[in-house]
Amino acid sequence: MSDNASSPRTLPWPARPGARTWRCDPAPAEVRDFHTALPGHSPTPLTELPPLAAELVVGRVFVKDESRRLGLPAFKALGASWAVHRTLAERAASRKEPGPVTLVTATDGNHGRAVARMARLLGQHAHVFVPQGVHPQAVAAIVAERAKVTEVPGPYDEAVRLAAEEAAGPDAVLVQDTAWPGYEQIPGWIVEGYSTLCAEIDEQLAAQGVVEGPDLVAIPVGVGSLAQAVVTHYRSRPSGRAPALLSVEPEAAACVLESLTLGEPVSVTTGDTIMAGLNCGTPSSIAWPYLYGGLDAAVAIPDADSARAAAHLAVLGVSSGPCGAAALAGLRAVLTGVGAEERRTALGLGSDSVAVLLSTEGTAANPSAC
Structure with a gap:
């Protein structure tokens, strides 16, 4: 939906009034300690952008800038590093003869590069399956991490299927950031890894006078792993605000929106x-x-x-590719156009509200990859 308030289009809008009272268990506390101990670790910036607050008619807008995370241009390194650490530790405890293992994954860009980087640093091998449509520079960045790359003439779901088949051997393990019945432990570790991002936001907001936390968090969504981590963080907190959580997807691949609308998980045919x-x-x-x-x-x-949205963020000093900028584009769509006041009310937003946008990747290294 365009940010043009005069647009006549109707915005699909599955709103869930009970979401802020839903509760779950928190992520393990040791994840943050693990990341803090990694070489080169530092929290990514949380940048306040007053022009966006004025445009969106809210009190304050912050952007969590993941354009540089553990030496890579996206948040994915958080999940990959923790999951690979846990995977190798468990294999070492169970194997009679330790040796190199091949870490296999499918990716649209940054997850595969993060897995390949961890494999290279830890003396392991990596085999990355890349679906059709991934930018050649993103593929080249994975190759530069000394990974084997197989380009798949099909969509992401097909690349995942082929990666899972490849990882069936005894000296290979699938490190995938999506789960399905029978394959859930490692994706769960990846989600746990993303919790560090949310913990940083709490501390950074508090340092800027927002002690109770945000009123809204906008999250770019693919299969939903980052959104799961964000939900886990904010729906397990014993105190503070229970913010509204908004998922943002491309119109060409809106599987979460469609699933929420139908009330059950469904697959959709994706486009470019x-x-x-x-x-x-x-x-x-x-x-x-x-x-x-x-x-x-x-x-x-x-x-x-x-x-x-990516161009506007660049003007404001934030490096954000199309995926990261989706958070801003989504919030613009919600807060402008036909039905905007009803949507604003449903989210509990007013002129003094605090919004956090998750910009999940930068522009420099992996164009169009999150």
Whole structure:
């Protein structure tokens, strides 16, 4: 949906009034300690952008800038590092003869690069399956991590299927950031890894006088793993605000919006989109209960809105690719146009509200990849 308030289009809008009372268990506390101990670790910036607050008629807007995370241009390194650490530790405890293992994954860009980086640093091998439509520079960045890359002439879901087949051997393990029945432990570790991002936001907001936390968090969504981590964080807190949580997807791959609308997880046929890292047709099986329970609303946006948001963020000093900028584009769609006041009321937003936008990736290294 365009940010043009005069647009006549109707915005699909599955709102869930009970989401802020839904509760779950928190992520393990040791994840943050693990990341803090990694070489080169530092919290990513939380940047306040007053021009966006004025445009959206809210009190304050902050952008969590994940353009540089553990030496990579996206938040994915948080999940990959924790999951690979846990995977190798468990294999070492169970194997009679330790030796190199091949870490296999499918990716739209940054997750595969993060897995490949961890494999290289830890003396392991990596084999990355890349679906059709991923930018050649993103593929080249994975190759530069000394990973074997197989390009798949099909969508993301097909790349995941082929990666799972490849990882069936004894010296290979699938490190995938989506889950399905029978494959849920490692995706669960990846979700746990993302919790560090949310803990940083709490501390950074408090340092800027927002002690109770945000009123809204906008989350770019592919299969829903990051959204699961955000829901887990904010729906397990014993105190503070229970913020509204908004998922944002491409119109070409709105599997979470469609699933929330129908009340059950469904697969959708995906199309082309510049938001390549969000181009996923099936919600993660472990994410779905959290998305259904804890998301307040979902929105899908066209490529033009994401591109416009990325350009605007660049003017304001934030490096954000199409996937990361989706959070801004989605919130613009919600707070402008036909029905905006009803949507604002449903989310509990007023002129003094605090919004946090998750910009999940930068522009420099992996174009159109999250």
